[in-house]
Amino acid sequence: MIVDQEKDVAIRQYSLQESSSLGSSVFEITKAGGNLRKLRSNVFVPHRKDYYFLCLVKAGNSHHWVDFIPYTTQPNRLYFTSPQQVQVKEETEPMDVIILSFTEEYLQLDENHSLRQLPIIQNPENSHELKLLPDHVLFIEDLLGKMLVEFNAGQTWRTGMLHAYMSVLLIYLSRLYTEQYQADTTSxxxxxxxxxxxxxxxxxxxxxxxxxxxxxxxxxxxxxxxxxxxxxxxxxxxxxxxxxxxxxxxxxxxxxxxxxxxxxxxxxxxxxxxxxxxxxxxxxxxxxxxxxxxxxxx
Missing domain, CATH: 1.10.10.60 (Homeodomain-like)
Known part of the structure; x- marks a missing residue:
């Protein structure tokens, strides 16, 4: 991997609004089928996101580091990062993914505040990857698909529907997190x-x-x-x-x-x-x- 010899004084941080293709600042869900539209300028650049990032990979792969651990993404796995984790992309390739991004501000809303305590958000093991069984993939993909439709439709009570879906998703992912990393932070x-x-x-x-x-x-x-x-x-x-x-x-x-x-x-x-x-x-x-x-x- 290339280490930039002209590093800034601080590690670069990207906001959700800066990274978003829609200009979203608090919450966004997107699907990319082969062409992942993300920042190209951050390849080989150490950076943090100031938001939580969840990505269900259906096809394709990429190479990157989160803190000191290298990853090659694999299909039918969920990858996630927290705002404090440092990331470096080595390669970006066309991928079929569903991406969910949301900020700390979103979690601080009254109706979402309890989600802040879930293991997938707390991430006590400083982890980045969930290995999924076929039934896990079906459940998560179906739920993310419903969220994607709701997010783009803009119907009445859209915020409430998205909150309900988010609660189910994050609780479900937290169960998988505790099973995989044996960190029962929900007690x-x-x-x-x-x-x-x-x-x-x-x-x-x-x-x-x-x-x-x-x-x-x-x-x-x-x-x-x-x-x-x-x-x-x-x-x-x-x-x-x-x-x-x-x-x-x-x-x-x-x-x-x-x-x-x-x-x-x-x-x-x-x-x-x-x-x-x-x-x-x-x-x-x-x-x-x-x-x-x-x-x-x-």
């Missing part, structure tokens, strides 16, 4: 863990201490740590540190920022401390990690 006793992870995703670059998140959740640090460890098997600080290391790895791979600059972006005032922090958790120095991961990309 009531993991609600706090989901909220904690959501806060980390949005504030990891400014808040590094358990006490910071305990304040947001109206808990004492000790109580928060006990409950998070009970629900996940990891301490609260381990979750915070893992998120920081993941983001540091993304920026070491996809930008030419120095380790000192990355440390500053992630809220570390002392570059030497960041160096020790990264080496302790990643088992390698930032410079060595960058060299190794880029060699793997080539």
């Amino acid at each position: 009531p006793d993991r609600t706090l863990l989901n909220r904690f992870r959501t806060y980390i995703d949005s504030r990891y670059h400014t808040l590094h201490q358990v006490a910071d998140y305990a304040d947001l959740l109206n808990l004492t640090p000790g109580h928060l740590n006990d409950r998070i460890k009970q629900q996940s098997g990891k301490t609260a600080i381990e979750h915070i540190h893992e998120r920081l290391v993941l983001e540091a790895k993304r920026r070491l791979l996809h930008t030419n920022l120095s380790a000192k600059e990355i440390a500053w972006q992630l809220g570390f005032e002392d570059a030497a401390y960041f160096h020790r922090f990264f080496k302790r958790l990643a088992g390698n120095t930032p410079a060595n990690f960058r060299t190794t991961i880029r060699e793997m990309y080539h």
